Amino acid sequence: MTQKPPTSQGRRCLDLTSAVAIVAASMIGAGVYTTSGFSIATADSAWTVVVLWIIGGFAAVCGAIGYAALSRRFTESGGEYLFLSKTLHPVAGVVAGWVSVLAGFTGPIALAALALDVYLVDAETSALPAGSFAALAIVAAAVLHSISVHPSARVQDVVVALKLAVLLGLVCFAATVGPSNWLGLQAADTPPFSWGETATSLLYISFSYAGFNAAIYIAGEVKDPQRNVPMAMVVGTVVVAVLYIALNAAFVLIPSRESIAGQPDVATIAARAIGGTTLETLVRWVIVVSLATSISALVMTGPRVYAKMADDGFLPRFFSFQHRVPLGAIWIQAVASIIVVFWTDLQFLLGYLSFTLMFCSALTVAMVWKQRDLDLWGSQWLPKIASAMFVLFSVMTMVVSARVNMGGTIAAFVTLAIGVGVYLLRSKSNAPDSGAKLGLERKSEE
Template sequence: MANTTGFKQSLGLLDGTMVVAGSMIGSGIFLVSADITRQVGSSGWLILVWVLTGFLTLTAAVSYGELSGMYPKAGGQYVYLREAYGPLVGFLYGWSTFGVIQTGTIAAVAVAFSIYSGYLIPGLDTVLLQVGFVKISYASLLALGTVVLLTYINTRGVREGKFIQTFFTVIKLLSLFGLIIFGLAVAARGSIWHANWQGAWDMQHFSGVSWSSVSLIGAFGFVSAAMVGSLFSSDAWNNVTFIAGEIKRPERNIGLSLLLGTLIVTIIYVSANLMYVSVLSLHDIAFAPKDRVAVAVAERIFGATGGVIIAVMIMISTFGCNNGLILSGARVYYTMAQDGLFFKKTASLNKNGVPAYALWIQCAWTCLLCLSGSYNALLTYVIFVVLIFYILTLIGIFLLRRRQPSAPRPYRAFGYPVLPVIYCVLAAVITVCLFVFQPSTTWPGALIVVSGIPIYYIAVRKRS
């Protein structure tokens, strides 16, 4: 394939906003409220977890606007960390993005797509072959197929990827708003809402056998564990910074896309959970079959067809979500390769102006992750590593203001320095609690980051 000289700036504000919202909304909002309820055991704490998650997401998003204005380049967060801390930290982020953050998220969303396809197609989870920890079933083959298909579509050019992203995101936004409205209308005729808000702030935790009261110290651990699901559901908002080289007027439109996209999704997520506690008892939310809370709600609203409606909604949602993740992630590896820190061929664009080689490498590793495993484990690895780099990036705003006070800043971080500090403190508390209370699922993420150090020096030596 012939190479082009650079990216084409063909994405506007609407496209950027759809990348933010579409990449954030996958399967989490339909599933994770069950686990959150088992962790905290009350409607008040359930809603507070989602509100806190929305606050953290919005705070980080409006802070990133300053960095996107300073460095409107492909690679986004990789570039911000490289400029703030040097090439090693930037590389560790890019390495972690390839190893687990982006590819792990794509794999988890693809697995969720196949799970809900199984709701429509019985027997889809039939195991065809098992070799060690790798299980190959019809469902896993379907997950792989969606990743390969979307990768191929995105190698055809950014216009094709943009159409899929906007189309599927609009459909799932309208579907979610419709579900919320119907749910609240049904709830208005019942008394479940009032029952759920009795003792709304009495935290309880389900240990697997029974409910138990929670001490003040234990509350930190259970809230942090509960937020793994909500943070994962709200993650990937930064993906629009990866495609900065293809955004029109990036110094303006990236910051606005981050604000609008995260605000829309936060409103939807909090509203959806208010609707859940209006339609279902806390027991039904916590113990929804296979954690399919949205299915239980839809069956209460629409009857037997409700499960089919939600399954179709989630398939649309996860398909569109993965398109945004696949489209964006390859741009990080492209920029790393431009710095001589990734496979050389990854630094080239094909005749359609997209990094096709980077897309296929991302696809191959994602497929291996899909075959290896567990949705929940991938989710936890991703959140722990992601939070660490979000904290470092926001601290980078302070460092760059000190080192480069006269650098052009078309947009300045809203609420600086208070909001970035609050974010860093809260996110640090969550990461520490995760490491203390869930070490078996968090240290592998840290190990992936650390493993990038020798690889960085090998890459630097080879480049020299």
């Protein structure tokens, strides 16, 4: 007799703390430790970089509020695939799901793993080929999340808490460095202000905030999802945004401009300027842990989207839940991410991910205006105003992305077109009723 997969109620084992940890782990990746080095190289002032991090954080909080309102109505796992299928049209949902398969999780996993590989190789000399540590990290995360949701989430809770504590300690230590020692403010030769360069920096900073919506991908496994999923996204995003702003203020204000301009390892350079080689070593390993937990969170959340698509007939049944985890989806995603690790170009990948993820997020958040009687914490206008601001920010960012990385933008449109093709093929063959079920029926949410 074939064992039936557990109901969503039976899978609900994650509490608010775990959901917040998943959001924080998904957000704190490679971008926060590297972006400011490139931004300061073209900025007219260190404070300009700090302001850009504030703008990016505000936009991320607005996006989290929009997602939070939608998550109160749709309490199952599935992310943008589920939201767009039920609010706009099934084809939009399938396109978003397809983007998740290629760009939403596989690409960011590879990006974080590659950054982890760089920091590990710098920390300990290794004779292994480049990318080996990245592949091992992905495999380790896949093994961890293949066992069960609850124990792997608890391990991640503890690691994320330790990581946040050390990063907060770095911020507090940096605050003790007097303004007279802020070398970043003493640079004599700085480039003039440029709207183009500033917009480009904001593009990459905004990508560093990606992951604020991570809780929607595991909503079907969260206790009391109407309360905990919205709270996890908003609280997690606010906490990470404040930490990002404080960290990057330290990164660009304390070291000399010349020492960090154009450098990818700005975090370790800043740590050395603040507390010497001991603090630099500590921060380097905190970054390694941060990237490892980011990989873990993405490996955990992505397969839940694929499982939902498989349940609706748009992916093979192999992607569905087996027992308590979507085992097949976890390992297919792991293999795909490892392939990207060994075959990708980071600059191309960054432009591709920036455009595709921003497009799907903006389209999803815009659905707040399409839903009647949608509220968050007793207010109907809070999510509407926040979503409008996020969509406006996203459109401007996508325009910049298209200009900066035309190849990545073209690849993004190809991905969207393939998603439409997947919908047409599956809806006409193996899943003729899936579109109607997703688009027209309003199932009661648990």
